[in-house]
Amino acid sequence: MAKRILIVDDEPRYLRLLEANLRTEGYEVVTAQDGAQAVDVFSGQPIDLVLMDVMMPKLDGFGATQRIREFSNTPIIILTAKGDEQDRVRGLDLGADDYLVKPFSATELLARVRAVLRRAQPAGDVGGQSRFFTHDNLKIDFARAEVWKGEIPISLSATEYRLLLQFAHHVGKIMSSEELLTSVWGPEYRTDKEILWVSIARLRQKLEDDAHTPKHIVTRSGLGYLMPPIEE
Amino acid sequence: MDAQALSYFHELMKIAIEVGDTRQTAEKFLVTLRQQFVFDNVAVYLQDEVTGTLEIVYARAVGRAKNAEADADWGETFASQVLAHGRLLLRDPEAGASPDDRLSQAYLLGIPLRNNGLIGGALVFVRFGGPAYEQEHRMMAALAAELLSVMFERTTWKKTHKELRDLKMQMQLQEDFVSTISHELRTPLGFIKGYSTSLLRKDTSWDIETTQEFLTIIDEEADRLSLLIENVLESARLQSKTLPLRFQPLRLDAVLRDVATRLRARYKDLAINMDLQTAQSIHGDGVRIAQVFDNLFTNAIKYAPGSPITVILHQTAEKAVVQIKDHGLGIPKESLPLIFERFYRARSEKATGTGLGLFICKQIIDAHRGKIWAESTLGQGTTFFIELPTNPIN
Numbered sequence: 134m135a136k137r138i139l140i141v142d143d144e145p146r147y148l149r150l151l152e153a154n155l156r157t158e159g160y161e162v163v164t165a166q167d168g169a170q171a172v173d174v175f176s177g178q179p180i181d182l183v184l185m186d187v188m189m190p191k192l193d194g195f196g197a198t199q200r201i202r203e204f205s206n207t208p209i210i211i212l213t214a215k216g217d218e219q220d221r222v223r224g225l226d227l228g229a230d231d232y233l234v235k236p237f238s239a240t241e242l243l244a245r246v247r248a249v250l251r252r253a254q255p256a257g258d259v260g261g262q263s264r265f266f267t268h269d270n271l272k273i274d275f276a277r278a279e280v281w282k283g284e285i286p287i288s289l290s291a292t293e294y295r296l297l298l299q300f301a302h303h304v305g306k307i308m309s310s311e312e313l314l315t316s317v318w319g320p321e322y323r324t325d326k327e328i329l330w331v332s333i334a335r336l337r338q339k340l341e342d343d344a345h346t347p348k349h350i351v352t353r354s355g356l357g358y359l360m361p362p363i364e365e
Numbered sequence: 366m367d368a369q370a371l372s373y374f375h376e377l378m379k380i381a382i383e384v385g386d387t388r389q390t391a392e393k394f395l396v397t398l399r400q401q402f403v404f405d406n407v408a409v410y411l412q413d414e415v416t417g418t419l420e421i422v423y424a425r426a427v428g429r430a431k432n433a434e435a436d437a438d439w440g441e442t443f444a445s446q447v448l449a450h451g452r453l454l455l456r457d458p459e460a461g462a463s464p465d466d467r468l469s470q471a472y473l474l475g476i477p478l479r480n481n482g483l484i485g486g487a488l489v490f491v492r493f494g495g496p497a498y499e500q501e502h503r504m505m506a507a508l509a510a511e512l513l514s515v516m517f518e519r520t521t522w523k524k525t526h527k528e529l530r531d532l533k534m535q536m537q538l539q540e541d542f543v544s545t546i547s548h549e550l551r552t553p554l555g556f557i558k559g560y561s562t563s564l565l566r567k568d569t570s571w572d573i574e575t576t577q578e579f580l581t582i583i584d585e586e587a588d589r590l591s592l593l594i595e596n597v598l599e600s601a602r603l604q605s606k607t608l609p610l611r612f613q614p615l616r617l618d619a620v621l622r623d624v625a626t627r628l629r630a631r632y633k634d635l636a637i638n639m640d641l642q643t644a645q646s647i648h649g650d651g652v653r654i655a656q657v658f659d660n661l662f663t664n665a666i667k668y669a670p671g672s673p674i675t676v677i678l679h680q681t682a683e684k685a686v687v688q689i690k691d692h693g694l695g696i697p698k699e700s701l702p703l704i705f706e707r708f709y710r711a712r713s714e715k716a717t718g719t720g721l722g723l724f725i726c727k728q729i730i731d732a733h734r735g736k737i738w739a740e741s742t743l744g745q746g747t748t749f750f751i752e753l754p755t756n757p758i759n
Contacts, residue, residue, distance in 0.1 A: 144552070146582060150559045153579075157569040188548070214551045235551060236558035239566055 136250060137161040137179065141171040141197065142186040142212070151184060154239045155246070168192030172200050175207075176264040176276040182250055183209040185229070187220070195227055202228035203298060204264050204275035208253045210245060212237075266301045269363055271340055271349055273301055280340075287339050292317060296332055297340075300350055300360035309357040333358065373401055374508075381512035387520050391423045394513065402505045404490040405429045410444045411478065411486035411517065419444055419486070429467055429493040438471040440489035447475035447487040453507060455498060467494035474498045476510035480517055488513060542707065549593060549720070553586040560586075596721040600707065603728035610653060610732055612757070614646035617654070617678055617685050624658045625676070632666060636673035644680035647755045649733050654753075657726045657737075661689045661749050664722065669693020669746065685753050692746040701739060733757050 138160045140151045145166075152162045163178070165171040168185075169192040175183065183201065187194035198209050211224040211232040221232050230249050233242060266273040272281040278294060280287040289297065295317045299308065310329050314322045322328065337344040351361055380394045395407050405428030410419040424439060440456075447454050458470040471491050478486035488510045492498075498506070560579040564571065571579070602608035618641040625637045665674045669691035677688040696704065703709045705727040709720055730737040734757040741747040 146556050146586075147559075149582075150556070150563065153571075153575065154563055154566075157566075214548055214555065236555035238562035239559060240562060242559075 135159055135161045136181040137163065138182045138184060138246070139163050139165065139171065139175055139180045140184045141165045141168070141189070141194065142184075143167055143189045144186075147186065147212075150239075151242070154243060158243060158246075160246075168194060168197030168200075171197045172276045175201055175205070180207055181253070182246060183207060184246075185209055185211050187211060187213045187224070195223060198224065198227045198229055200276060200278065203278075204266075208249045210249055268301070268304070268360060269348055270342075273297070282340060289336075289339065293332060293336050293339070296336060300358070304360050305362040307353050307357045307359045313358065373397075377509070377512055381516045382519065383516075387517070388423060390516060391513070392425070394509075394516070395423075395425060396427075398509050399427060402502065402509070403428075403492070405493045406439060406489075406491035408439050408441075408444070408489045408491075409478070409486065409513065410441075410448075410489070411480065412448065414485075419448065422486075438468075438473070438491055438493075440471075440473050440475060440491060443473050443475055444487040444489050447477055447489070448484065451477050451484050453477075453503060455503075457497065470494045472497055474503065474506055476506055478510055478517065479514040480521060486517070545720075546597065550590070553590040553593065556586040557583050557590070593721075596725065600721050600725050600728060603725060603732065606732075610650040612648050612650055615649045615651050615654065616643075616646050617641075617680070617687065617753070618643050620651060620655050621658060621676055621678060621687070624655055624662060628659070628662050628666070634671075635666065637662075638673060638675045641676070641678040642680050644685070645682075645755070647680075647685055647753055648757055649753060650729075653729045654733075657729050657751065658687075658689070660722045660726050661751075665689065665691035665693065665747075672746065680755075683755055685755065687751040687753075688748050689751075690746060690748040695743040695745055696739065696741040696747055697743060698741075701741060704739060705737070 138155055140148060140155070140162060141164070142148050142151070143166050148164050148166075152164065155162050163174055163180070165174045167189045171183070171185065172192070174180075185194040185198060189197075192200070194211060194213075198211065201207065201209065208230040209228065211221075211229045212235060213220055213224065213232055214235040221234075224232050230252075231245055233245055264274065264276045266275065270283045273279070274281075280289055280294070280297065296313065299313055299316055310326050311323050314325060314329055318325070318328065333350055334344070337347050337350060340349050341347045349360055350358055352358055376397055377394065380390060380397060383390055383393075391409060406426050407424070408421060409423040411422050412418070413420050419441075421439075421441075443454070443456055454473075454475045456471075456473040456475075458472065471493055472495055474490045474492075476488050477484045478488055480486060488506070490498075490506060560583050564576060564579055599608065621639065621641060625639065629635055629637065662674060665672070670693075672692040675688070675690040677690070679686045679688075700709075705723050707721065707724045709724075727737050730751060730753070733753055735751060735753040737749065737751050739747055739749050
């Protein structure tokens with residue numbers, strides 16, 4: 134089956150260039166013109182590889198990469214006009230598999246695409262990752278960074294959302310305060326337990342039916358916190 | 366402490382931390398202070414940061430020496446002593462002063478003032494003919510000096526803060542300029558590189574239409590790159606004033622007709638309505654002025670395709686005003702102040718540009734000591750106004 138590649142760029146001439154070259158190699162091509170559209174298109178169909186421009190309106194390429202990485206391991210190649218090291222490192226740190234600095238030649242582009250696809254697992258074989266996460270009446274749409282409690286949309290701050298993702302990505306695992314503080318706030322906050330307590334209390338206020346007997350984020354005294362597995 | 370005393374101190378503190386002009390605040394502060402703390406003269410000295418000498422920054426005669434002008438004691442040398450000792454000092458009248466002449470019986474109280482954490486000035490109170498400063502008065506004066514120090518320090522910090530902010534903004538502008546120019550140059554270069562290497566691929570062959578399409582893109586992008594470079598150089602020259610302008614008598618109606626004729630030859634269906642007052646010549650560079658008109662017409666064609674363009678020229682003895690009006694989509698209100706900035710481009714699906722056209726127009730009109738601005742209503746169209754003085758040399 135032909136591999137399907139999503140190309141994302143706000144310049145129609147780049148879309149045309151990439152599409153024309155990829156089609157000669159037998160790839161299927163779908164396009165998006167900004168980061169938000171890219172995440173939408175991506176979550177609507179199986180995609181084998183994403184070619185992502187950085188400077189785009191609405192959501193930029195870094196933001197879209199980060200969003201996609203919250204629920205998928207599909208390879209992403211960043212196309213950047215900025216060749217400086219900081220940008221390349223940022224892209225790779227956010228989960229991109231490779232980067233290509235504009236201007237690039239058509240042959241190099243195709244070689245990178247082949248190389249990344251060789252290393253990648255086929256689409257659909259990504260270990261049960263999906264756009265949506267549910268935990269009892271709680272639902273997360275990773276692609277849009279939206280959280281629902283039943284039918285009610287819940288508004289979370291950026292930090293609260295990142296904290297919730299930590300639990301959602303590790304259901305059934307007890308996470309220590311240090312672990313949570315390090316991954317959400319950064320290593321320099323590792324011992325700042327009160328900030329975590331306040332955030333978990335706020336998160337419970339928003340997500341739980343009864344914040345005193347939480348179902349989603351449970352305290353294990355002396356050990357940490359966890360999102361317990363839901364028994365079928 | 367009673368409520369009245371508390372409200373008095375509250376008032377003093379409020380004034381001291383107020384943001385505003387130092388002199389006015391000092392005035393307000395000392396007038397309020399005098400409600401409970403009596404003095405005849407007051408002087409504030411601050412040390413000059415560079416020379417280290419004391420400068421008088423504020424002085425008021427409110428009591429017995431009101432009409433004594435420069436003859437009364439203002440404690441200039443005393444202030445230096447306060448500064449040198451770095452603590453509260455008192456000075457009683459010299460022995461042998463005439464008891465009838467109150468002005469010769471000056472009781473001085475001086476307290477050091479802080480600036481940036483260091484002792485950097487002195488506050489001096491003068492009472493003519495007493496009474497001497499009691500313990501309570503000295504404490505009151507010390508408190509006043511403390512509050513005044515806070516006020517002066519805040520002023521200094523505010524000034525430094527503004528300087529730093531301006532500097533940061535300047536650096537940001539420079540950084541933006543470099544980043545925009547490199548992005549703007551890389552974009553056409555990226556297309557040229559991408560499409561030419563596509564055509565050069567040995568492992569595939571393109572049909573004739575695709576080849577033609579790619580070559581057209583390469584050609585257009587090479588033109589865009591060359592125009593961009595030309596514009597960048599020209600705007601740099603205009604900004605550094607190294608592009609010489611050749612001023613000569615100029616009939617604006619003739620220039621406008623010329624530009625319109627050239628454009629009609631290029632765009633067959635273009636409708637231009639002209640309402641030109643024929644009047645006297647102005648002084649200007651004909652080539653540059655024509656370039657401005659050409660740019661504004663081309664913008665109208667690009668952003669308001671199919672719309673007729675109306676040109677109005679109105680002249681008085683002192684100035685000429687040209688209006689170039691289209692009936693296109695208009696420019697959003699928030700973008701209007703930005704359109705003359707370098708590299709600013711209202712985002713548009715089709716139109717390509719360098720973001721330098723209007724910036725260059727403004728540079729040229731500025732060099733003629735004229736004004737250029739735009740008015741726009743969304744959905745109705747945009748009007749560009751150019752005002753040129755008849756004789757820019759005057």
